[in-house]
Amino acid sequence: MKIIDIQNIKREFKLGDELIQALKGVDLQIQKNEYVALMGPSGSGKSTLMNILGCLDTPSSGQYLLNNIDVSSMNDNDLATIRNKQIGFVFQTFNLIPRLSTLDNVALPLVYAGWNKSKREERAKEVLEQVGLAERMKHKPNELSGGQRQRVAVARALVNFPSLILADEPTGNLDSKTSYEIMALFDEIQRLGNTVVLVTHEEDIAKYTHRIVRLRDGLIESDLPNNR
Numbered sequence: 001m002k003i004i005d006i007q008n009i010k011r012e013f014k015l016g017d018e019l020i021q022a023l024k025g026v027d028l029q030i031q032k033n034e035y036v037a038l039m040g041p042s043g044s045g046k047s048t049l050m051n052i053l054g055c056l057d058t059p060s061s062g063q064y065l066l067n068n069i070d071v072s073s074m075n076d077n078d079l080a081t082i083r084n085k086q087i088g089f090v091f092q093t094f095n096l097i098p099r100l101s102t103l104d105n106v107a108l109p110l111v112y113a114g115w116n117k118s119k120r121e122e123r124a125k126e127v128l129e130q131v132g133l134a135e136r137m138k139h140k141p142n143e144l145s146g147g148q149r150q151r152v153a154v155a156r157a158l159v160n161f162p163s164l165i166l167a168d169e170p171t172g173n174l175d176s177k178t179s180y181e182i183m184a185l186f187d188e189i190q191r192l193g194n195t196v197v198l199v200t201h202e203e204d205i206a207k208y209t210h211r212i213v214r215l216r217d218g219l220i221e222s223d224l225p226n227n228r
Contacts, residue, residue: 003195004030004059009062015207022048024218035190038199039205050199054166055079087167088157094149103137106155118142127155147178167198183208
């Protein structure tokens with residue numbers, strides 16, 4: 001079953017009088033439970049593609065089906081609903097709210113989804129246990145190490161049972177040892193049935209995935225299985 005089906009996606013930006021073609025006609029299909037890395041040099045279009053996959057941006061033309069829903073021409077409100085129900089995000093900078101506890105940070109997407117407090121906390125505790133942080137529930141982000149903060153971010157991404165996990169340079173702010181621990185966690189998440197798409201410029205991080213899609217100059221240069 002296809003989670004992502006992109007057909008001839010183009011994205012253009014106006015920069016003064018110049019028209020920048022960030023994506024020049026990309027086709028991409030990703031099946032349920034795949035583990036895919038998006039790679040490419042700076043300016044290749046990988047971040048633009050990630051933003052479109054995450055419904056943070058819309059294409060200039062082309063079609064994007066997410067779980068058979070056409071999201072390519074949705075308005076901002078509809079895209080926000082899709083993001084909250086279907087997609088879990090993990091960012092390089094963690095994006096945690098400093099004044100909230102670990103538990104409340106993880107439960108935040110469920111506030112927007114309309115869950116009551118006891119159900120939110122119960123679900124947040126479940127995913128914190130899953131990422132090995134049950135004993136850090138009451139801690140604030142500044143009381144955690146970088147690796148622990150990224151685990152909180154992973155737990156938050158998992159909390160609303162998303163069909164797709166999008167991770168943008170998730171090890172970019174971590175040392176090598178912690179990076180490998182976080183990648184082992186993504187391995188486990190994928191084994192449990194989640195679809196994971198990872199943007200990275202690091203070859204040793206991409207090696208963890210099962211398929212590597214390389215972009216260059218707004219087009220897919222190669223799309224190959226990763227024989228780990």
